[in-house]
Amino acid sequence: MASSSTSIKITLKISSFILRLLLNVIFYILVTVLIIYGSRTAYNFTYRLYGPVSLDPKPGRTVPIQINKGESTMDIASKLELNRVIIDKYSFYLKAKLQKEVIMPGTYRVNSSMTYDEILDIITDYSNSEVQVPLDEEATD
DSSP states (O other): OHHHHHHHHHHHHHHHHHHHHHHHHHHHHHHHHHHHHHHHHHHHHHHHHHSOOOSSOTTOOEEEEEEOTTOOHHHHHHHHHHTTSSSOHHHHHHHHHHTTOOOOOEEEEEETTSOHHHHHHHHTOGGGOSSOOOTTSOOOO
16 A cells, blocks of 8 residues: 555656656747747837838838828728738838828829838828818818
């Protein structure tokens, strides 16, 4: 009986050691995967924010974008993403906010091969608008 009790104790110690080892390995694998995923996501977001990123190679697609008076920068970024002109609305929004750009109302033609800087240069210059409406008056239909 004493040998049976000893063998059970040894079996339990070995199995608990193996279980702890497996749990540690799984934990470190998960941490490594999360670090790699987080790093990749941060790199891609930063590259979209500061790099010369465009959705399509040249010649791209030209899309008319109408910006109404009072629209927020996030609304405009969402509109650009919905029309498949930019890759990510959040990086475009942050870029516009960091550069303190004032987006002007109007109708602009932007291309999916343009970088964020080129798009911002167009939509912040009222003279690029196809429809020239006085800025201090509201358009009447």
